[in-house]
Amino acid sequence: xxxxxxxxxxxxxxxxxxxxxxxxxSSIFLFGIALVRGELRGASWxxxxxxxxxxxxxxxxxxxxxxxxxxxGAGPATIMANSQxxxxxxxxxxxxxxxISPWFPLLIPFIFLGxxxxxxxxxxxxxxxxxxxxxxxxxxxxxxxLLGLRxxxxxxxxxxxEILSLAVFMAVTGAFVGTYGAVVEQVDFIVTSWRSQxxxxxxxxxxxxxxx
Numbered sequence: 001x002x003x004x005x006x007x008x009x010x011x012x013x014x015x016x017x018x019x020x021x022x023x024x025x026s027s028i029f030l031f032g033i034a035l036v037r038g039e040l041r042g043a044s045w046x047x048x049x050x051x052x053x054x055x056x057x058x059x060x061x062x063x064x065x066x067x068x069x070x071x072x073g074a075g076p077a078t079i080m081a082n083s084q085x086x087x088x089x090x091x092x093x094x095x096x097x098x099x100i101s102p103w104f105p106l107l108i109p110f111i112f113l114g115x116x117x118x119x120x121x122x123x124x125x126x127x128x129x130x131x132x133x134x135x136x137x138x139x140x141x142x143x144x145x146l147l148g149l150r151x152x153x154x155x156x157x158x159x160x161x162e163i164l165s166l167a168v169f170m171a172v173t174g175a176f177v178g179t180y181g182a183v184v185e186q187v188d189f190i191v192t193s194w195r196s197q198x199x200x201x202x203x204x205x206x207x208x209x210x211x212x
Contacts, residue, residue, distance in 0.1 A: 012067065013188075015069070016185060019063075023025075024204075025201050026204040029166075033209070039162075044155075044156045046155040047153065050148045051168045052150075052168075054146075054147070055148070057148060059176035060144075064141060067134060070125065075118075077137075080118070083135065083138075084138075088146055099138055116132050132184070
Protein backbone atom coordinates (compact mmCIF):
# COMPACT_ATOMS: atom_id res chain seq x y z
CA UNK A 1 0.00 0.00 0.00
CA UNK A 2 2.89 2.34 0.72
CA UNK A 3 4.30 1.66 -2.77
CA UNK A 4 0.95 2.31 -4.41
CA UNK A 5 0.50 5.59 -2.54
CA UNK A 6 4.01 6.66 -3.57
CA UNK A 7 3.29 5.71 -7.17
CA UNK A 8 0.06 7.70 -7.24
CA UNK A 9 1.75 10.72 -5.71
CA UNK A 10 4.55 10.59 -8.28
CA UNK A 11 2.01 10.41 -11.10
CA UNK A 12 0.22 13.46 -9.74
CA UNK A 13 3.50 15.34 -9.37
CA UNK A 14 4.31 14.60 -13.02
CA UNK A 15 0.90 15.91 -14.10
CA UNK A 16 1.39 19.11 -12.09
CA UNK A 17 4.77 19.66 -13.72
CA UNK A 18 3.26 19.01 -17.14
CA UNK A 19 0.41 21.47 -16.51
CA UNK A 20 2.82 24.15 -15.30
CA UNK A 21 5.15 23.97 -18.30
CA UNK A 22 2.29 23.71 -20.76
CA UNK A 23 0.76 26.94 -19.43
CA UNK A 24 4.15 28.65 -19.05
CA UNK A 25 5.31 27.97 -22.59
CA SER A 26 1.92 28.71 -24.14
CA SER A 27 1.79 32.10 -22.37
CA ILE A 28 5.11 32.98 -24.03
CA PHE A 29 3.91 31.86 -27.46
CA LEU A 30 0.60 33.69 -27.12
CA PHE A 31 2.30 36.86 -25.92
CA GLY A 32 4.61 36.73 -28.94
CA ILE A 33 1.64 36.33 -31.27
CA ALA A 34 -0.09 39.26 -29.56
CA LEU A 35 3.01 41.41 -30.12
CA VAL A 36 3.12 40.49 -33.80
CA ARG A 37 -0.56 41.34 -34.16
CA GLY A 38 -0.04 44.66 -32.41
CA GLU A 39 -2.58 43.92 -29.69
CA LEU A 40 -0.59 45.86 -27.10
CA ARG A 41 -1.11 49.11 -28.95
CA GLY A 42 -4.27 50.91 -27.89
CA ALA A 43 -5.69 47.87 -26.11
CA SER A 44 -8.23 48.29 -23.36
CA TRP A 45 -7.12 46.72 -20.06
CA UNK A 46 -10.56 46.46 -18.50
CA UNK A 47 -10.47 42.74 -19.22
CA UNK A 48 -7.53 42.18 -16.87
CA UNK A 49 -9.45 41.47 -13.63
CA UNK A 50 -11.74 38.82 -15.21
CA UNK A 51 -8.63 37.32 -16.80
CA UNK A 52 -6.96 37.02 -13.40
CA UNK A 53 -9.78 35.17 -11.68
CA UNK A 54 -10.45 33.16 -14.83
CA UNK A 55 -6.83 32.01 -14.76
CA UNK A 56 -7.19 31.02 -11.12
CA UNK A 57 -10.32 29.03 -12.00
CA UNK A 58 -8.46 27.20 -14.77
CA UNK A 59 -5.61 26.42 -12.38
CA UNK A 60 -8.09 24.97 -9.88
CA UNK A 61 -9.64 22.96 -12.71
CA UNK A 62 -6.29 21.45 -13.71
CA UNK A 63 -5.26 20.62 -10.15
CA UNK A 64 -8.55 18.99 -9.15
CA UNK A 65 -8.93 17.24 -12.50
CA UNK A 66 -5.51 15.62 -12.23
CA UNK A 67 -6.34 14.50 -8.70
CA UNK A 68 -9.61 13.05 -9.96
CA UNK A 69 -7.80 11.20 -12.76
CA UNK A 70 -5.61 9.43 -10.23
CA UNK A 71 -8.54 8.65 -7.95
CA UNK A 72 -11.14 7.31 -10.41
CA GLY A 73 -9.37 7.04 -13.77
CA ALA A 74 -8.87 9.27 -16.80
CA GLY A 75 -12.10 8.32 -18.59
CA PRO A 76 -14.57 8.89 -15.73
CA ALA A 77 -12.71 12.03 -14.61
CA THR A 78 -12.94 13.53 -18.10
CA ILE A 79 -16.61 12.65 -18.43
CA MET A 80 -17.30 14.20 -15.03
CA ALA A 81 -15.49 17.36 -16.12
CA ASN A 82 -18.06 17.75 -18.89
CA SER A 83 -20.56 18.67 -16.19
CA GLN A 84 -19.32 22.21 -16.90
CA UNK A 85 -22.08 22.52 -19.52
CA UNK A 86 -24.61 22.45 -16.68
CA UNK A 87 -22.88 25.17 -14.70
CA UNK A 88 -22.19 27.32 -17.77
CA UNK A 89 -25.93 27.26 -18.47
CA UNK A 90 -26.76 28.13 -14.86
CA UNK A 91 -24.19 30.93 -14.73
CA UNK A 92 -25.45 32.24 -18.07
CA UNK A 93 -28.95 32.43 -16.63
CA UNK A 94 -27.91 34.35 -13.51
CA UNK A 95 -25.13 36.57 -14.87
CA UNK A 96 -26.21 37.19 -18.46
CA UNK A 97 -29.98 36.72 -18.19
CA UNK A 98 -29.92 34.01 -20.84
CA UNK A 99 -33.07 32.00 -21.33
CA ILE A 100 -33.05 28.31 -20.53
CA SER A 101 -35.55 25.62 -21.34
CA PRO A 102 -38.18 24.91 -18.67
CA TRP A 103 -37.08 21.30 -18.95
CA PHE A 104 -33.51 22.06 -17.93
CA PRO A 105 -34.02 22.00 -14.11
CA LEU A 106 -35.90 18.70 -14.46
CA LEU A 107 -33.07 17.14 -16.44
CA ILE A 108 -30.30 18.08 -14.02
CA PRO A 109 -30.92 15.19 -11.54
CA PHE A 110 -30.89 12.66 -14.38
CA ILE A 111 -27.68 14.14 -15.80
CA PHE A 112 -26.01 13.96 -12.40
CA LEU A 113 -27.22 10.39 -11.95
CA GLY A 114 -25.75 9.42 -15.32
CA UNK A 115 -22.44 11.03 -14.39
CA UNK A 116 -22.42 9.24 -11.04
CA UNK A 117 -22.94 5.87 -12.75
CA UNK A 118 -19.79 6.41 -14.84
CA UNK A 119 -17.62 6.25 -11.72
CA UNK A 120 -16.10 2.79 -11.25
CA UNK A 121 -16.52 1.04 -7.93
CA UNK A 122 -13.40 -1.14 -8.12
CA UNK A 123 -9.68 -0.34 -8.50
CA UNK A 124 -10.20 3.25 -7.38
CA UNK A 125 -8.65 5.11 -4.47
CA UNK A 126 -11.79 6.88 -3.23
CA UNK A 127 -15.47 6.11 -2.86
CA UNK A 128 -17.83 6.90 -5.77
CA UNK A 129 -19.32 9.73 -3.70
CA UNK A 130 -15.98 11.48 -3.29
CA UNK A 131 -15.14 10.86 -6.94
CA UNK A 132 -18.45 12.40 -7.96
CA UNK A 133 -17.87 15.42 -5.73
CA UNK A 134 -14.39 16.01 -7.16
CA UNK A 135 -15.70 15.64 -10.71
CA UNK A 136 -18.39 18.23 -10.07
CA UNK A 137 -15.77 20.60 -8.66
CA UNK A 138 -13.81 20.19 -11.89
CA UNK A 139 -16.89 21.16 -13.89
CA UNK A 140 -17.54 24.20 -11.69
CA UNK A 141 -13.91 25.34 -11.92
CA UNK A 142 -13.80 25.02 -15.71
CA UNK A 143 -17.08 26.87 -16.08
CA UNK A 144 -15.52 29.62 -13.95
CA UNK A 145 -12.70 29.83 -16.50
CA LEU A 146 -15.18 30.10 -19.37
CA LEU A 147 -17.10 32.73 -17.43
CA GLY A 148 -13.86 34.69 -16.98
CA LEU A 149 -13.28 34.60 -20.74
CA ARG A 150 -16.75 35.92 -21.40
CA UNK A 151 -16.56 38.68 -18.80
CA UNK A 152 -13.14 39.73 -20.11
CA UNK A 153 -14.54 40.12 -23.61
CA UNK A 154 -17.56 42.04 -22.33
CA UNK A 155 -15.44 44.42 -20.26
CA UNK A 156 -13.05 45.20 -23.11
CA UNK A 157 -15.72 45.78 -25.73
CA UNK A 158 -14.58 46.26 -29.33
CA UNK A 159 -10.91 46.70 -28.37
CA UNK A 160 -10.62 43.27 -26.84
CA UNK A 161 -7.09 41.87 -27.41
CA GLU A 162 -8.08 38.22 -27.52
CA ILE A 163 -4.62 36.66 -27.92
CA LEU A 164 -3.07 38.92 -25.30
CA SER A 165 -5.81 38.07 -22.82
CA LEU A 166 -5.28 34.35 -23.44
CA ALA A 167 -1.58 34.87 -22.72
CA VAL A 168 -2.50 36.42 -19.38
CA PHE A 169 -4.94 33.59 -18.65
CA MET A 170 -2.21 31.01 -19.26
CA ALA A 171 0.41 32.98 -17.28
CA VAL A 172 -1.88 33.26 -14.25
CA THR A 173 -2.81 29.59 -14.49
CA GLY A 174 0.82 28.51 -14.74
CA ALA A 175 1.86 30.76 -11.84
CA PHE A 176 -0.88 29.41 -9.58
CA VAL A 177 -0.24 25.77 -10.53
CA GLY A 178 3.48 26.27 -10.00
CA THR A 179 2.96 27.94 -6.62
CA TYR A 180 0.58 25.21 -5.50
CA GLY A 181 2.94 22.48 -6.62
CA ALA A 182 6.00 24.03 -4.99
CA VAL A 183 4.40 25.11 -1.71
CA VAL A 184 1.69 22.51 -1.05
CA GLU A 185 2.93 19.40 -2.84
CA GLN A 186 6.66 20.28 -2.80
CA VAL A 187 7.03 19.26 -6.44
CA ASP A 188 10.41 19.48 -8.17
CA PHE A 189 9.85 21.34 -11.45
CA ILE A 190 13.34 20.72 -12.86
CA VAL A 191 13.13 18.78 -16.16
CA THR A 192 16.63 17.90 -17.36
CA SER A 193 15.68 15.77 -20.38
CA TRP A 194 15.74 17.85 -23.56
CA ARG A 195 13.32 15.42 -25.21
CA SER A 196 10.81 15.98 -22.42
CA GLN A 197 11.24 19.73 -22.69
CA UNK A 198 10.80 19.57 -26.47
CA UNK A 199 7.63 17.56 -26.01
CA UNK A 200 6.29 20.12 -23.53
CA UNK A 201 7.15 22.99 -25.88
CA UNK A 202 5.40 21.29 -28.82
CA UNK A 203 2.34 20.52 -26.70
CA UNK A 204 2.15 24.13 -25.55
CA UNK A 205 2.60 25.44 -29.09
CA UNK A 206 0.29 23.09 -30.97
CA UNK A 207 -2.52 22.25 -28.57
CA UNK A 208 -2.46 25.03 -25.98
CA UNK A 209 -1.54 28.03 -28.15
CA UNK A 210 -2.58 27.18 -31.71
CA UNK A 211 -5.61 25.30 -30.43
CA UNK A 212 -6.77 28.37 -28.52
